[in-house]
Amino acid sequence: MPKTKTHSGAKKRFALTGTGKIKRKHAYKSHILTKKETKQKRNLTHVGLVDKTDEGRVKLMLGLK
Template sequence: MPKVKTKSSAKKRFKLSGSGKIRRKHAYKSHILTKKETKRKRNLTKMGEVHESDVSRVKDMLRI
């Protein structure tokens, strides 16, 4: 039986933290940044956590 591959899109978007939580980047930080406040852009830079309702779906994509 062949190996089960990880989804490449999920591999690029999510990281596992030391405590086992799944980390993600915030949206709305890629373009049209001139109209957004500096504080808002700075807060979007920080990593967020995947919501508990989506954790099982992301783990399935990462094959964890």
């Protein structure tokens, strides 16, 4: 059986933590930042975690399952 390929878009966007959770970046932080409040931009800077309902799908794309 051939090896499964990693989804190249997913490997750029997600990273695994030491405990096995999946880190992600928040959306809406890339452009048109002048109309967004400083507080909103600051809160979007922090790293988020992928929800447990989506973890299986992301792990499949990363080739972990």
